[in-house]
Every structure is written in structure tokens, then in C-alpha cells.
Amino acid sequence: MLHFIRPKEATLSVLLYLLLGAIGLPVFSGGNGGLHIFIGQTGGFLLFFPLRALVTSLIANRKKSLIQIFIANFLGEVVLFIGGAIGFIIFTHSLILTTLKLVVLPFVLPDLIKITLTTLFSLLLLKTLQSQSYFKIEK
Incomplete structure (x- = not known):
């Protein structure tokens, strides 16, 4: 059986991505990089990426x-x-309700759409990879 990326690999790959951004490579949104990105309003998202991957x-x-x-x-x-x-x-000392209105609610529907598409494409990709003889299939 072909596996999705394993937890350790998923977490380490995201940590590597964050390290590349932290040292200044322009890998974050808008072509940004550097440690200052982790301290801004969206820093919590970056810091929780490894946990999301895991x-x-x-x-x-x-x-x-x-x-x-x-x-x-x-x-x-x-x-x-x-x-x-x-x-x-x-970072902003905002109230929870304000934070939900600004940071969460506007993104719920678009993210549900992306999650649905990701789900559908991941199974199609997995089936395609399994049918290719040059991929190692684990049993």
C-alpha cells in the first residue's frame, strides 16, 4: 500500500519550510521571509503549521x-x-469575537472548498501512483 506522507516526514518538511523562511528566503505569502514574520498578526498561523501537518x-x-x-x-x-x-x-490584544470575525469566519467557506478539492484530488493522485509500476508499493 502506498502511504500518504508520514507524520514525522510531514512535520519535518513544514519545519524546514519555516526555517527557510526564518533565515530570510522569500517563501512566505507575498514573497516575504525573515524572523519578523513570526511576530506579526499572522505569526500564530506559521507557528502552528507543524502541528497542522502532524x-x-x-x-x-x-x-x-x-x-x-x-x-x-x-x-x-x-x-x-x-x-x-x-x-x-x-499580537493585537483583540477580543475573541473580534478575532473570529477578522481571522476565522471570512476564511471558513473558502477553506472548506479547498479541503473538499484536496480530498478529491488526493484520492485520485493516490490511485494514479498505485497504478504506476515504478512506485514502490508497501504491503
Whole structure:
């Protein structure tokens, strides 16, 4: 059986991405990089990316069904929203309701659409990879 990226690999790859951005490479939104990005209003999102990768990978690797993959991505997104909201509250001293209105609610529907598309494409990709003889299939 071909696996999705394993939890350790998922977490380490996101940590590497964050390290590249932290040393100044322009890998973050808008072509930005540097440590200052972690301290701004969106720093909580970046800091919670590794946890999102871990949660998503742990759940997605259990069973490869549409529902399981959707749940994995959904819960990973919840983790990311929590981290982003916490970071926003700490940086701006905003109230929780204000934070929800600015940081979470505008992105719920677009993210649900992205999660749905990701779920559908991941299964199609997995089936395609499994049909290719040059990929190692684990049993």
C-alpha cells in the first residue's frame, strides 16, 4: 500500500519550510521571509503549521477513504485556525469575537472548498501512483 506522507516526514518538511523562511528566503505569502514574520498578526498561523501537518498526517494515514481524508484536513485546519487566532489575540490584544470575525469566519467557506478539492484530488493522485509500476508499493 502506498502511504500518504508520514507524520514525522510531514512535520519535518513544514519545519524546514519555516526555517527557510526564518533565515530570510522569500517563501512566505507575498514573497516575504525573515524572523519578523513570526511576530506579526499572522505569526500564530506559521507557528502552528507543524502541528497542522502532524495532525493531518496522523489521521490521513489511518484509512484512505474520502471521509477520513476530509476529516484529517478539516481537523488540521481547525488546529491552524486556533493557532492563528491565538497569535492574533496576543499580537493585537483583540477580543475573541473580534478575532473570529477578522481571522476565522471570512476564511471558513473558502477553506472548506479547498479541503473538499484536496480530498478529491488526493484520492485520485493516490490511485494514479498505485497504478504506476515504478512506485514502490508497501504491503
